[in-house]
Amino acid sequence: xxxxxxxxxxxxxxxxxxxxxxxKRAMSRREHGGKKARGWTGILAIGIVMMxxxxxxxxxxxxRIDLSKLMPFEGISPLLIVLGAxxxxxxxxxxxxxxxxxxxxxxVVLVSAS
Amino acid sequence: MHDQLPSAARxxxxxxxxxxxxLQIFLVVLLTAVxxxxxxxxxxxxxxxDSLWSWLGLTELGSWWTWLGILAFVTSFGGWLYAxxxxxxxxxxxxxxxxxxxxxxxxWLFLGEHIGLLRGSGILIIIAGILLxxxxxxxxxxxx
Numbered sequence: 001x002x003x004x005x006x007x008x009x010x011x012x013x014x015x016x017x018x019x020x021x022x023x024k025r026a027m028s029r030r031e032h033g034g035k036k037a038r039g040w041t042g043i044l045a046i047g048i049v050m051m052x053x054x055x056x057x058x059x060x061x062x063x064r065i066d067l068s069k070l071m072p073f074e075g076i077s078p079l080l081i082v083l084g085a086x087x088x089x090x091x092x093x094x095x096x097x098x099x100x101x102x103x104x105x106x107x108v109v110l111v112s113a114s
Numbered sequence: 115m116h117d118q119l120p121s122a123a124r125x126x127x128x129x130x131x132x133x134x135x136x137l138q139i140f141l142v143v144l145l146t147a148v149x150x151x152x153x154x155x156x157x158x159x160x161x162x163x164d165s166l167w168s169w170l171g172l173t174e175l176g177s178w179w180t181w182l183g184i185l186a187f188v189t190s191f192g193g194w195l196y197a198x199x200x201x202x203x204x205x206x207x208x209x210x211x212x213x214x215x216x217x218x219x220x221x222w223l224f225l226g227e228h229i230g231l232l233r234g235s236g237i238l239i240i241i242a243g244i245l246l247x248x249x250x251x252x253x254x255x256x257x258x
Contacts, residue, residue: 110236
């Protein structure tokens, strides 16, 4: 993979993680109601824009890079989301949760690689 | 975020099985898998071009199958936003990997695609991972 492809892959994955975190934050705010709910639609809009960026970059990568090279990144995205949620939303998983995430990541890589 | 709240302050989903956020995640997974299969059928029914538009996926918009697929995607996004109100993001996102079970099965049933050893093994590993995740959910619910 060229350096440009690596940069685009990294940006697309960052956009996916950030987009999901913004969506989660928006929906949590909305759920709390009152003053805390203020601005949740703006955060939701940022999340949707981020997800659109991820989708377009991913579509752009597909014809340029072998799927076998691209799909492992699809597999690790749940792991990145868990790490992002731990860092920015202070979510915690127990060991079963971690084992489940790692197993599903491995499974996705196998399914995608086939 | 909700994990830090005392159980009494946690948001509660609406009563009724349909509004259970984990059922909603399951419906999101099913709808996304249906959408993927519909988009593939739509792409197969679309005329083959080598123009810029075809590379952007716009020629597929001429097929009703594609529009049904887009409708399924949009509906699943609504369910996803609902589930995010109640379920931790990391857990919810990991559970959506169930898509990678249903898409190959749907492709085998409706598109005649083959499920080889590698893909079959991957599906079994994903099922094992999701079973562990559901056990993790059960433990969290017990504590609440």
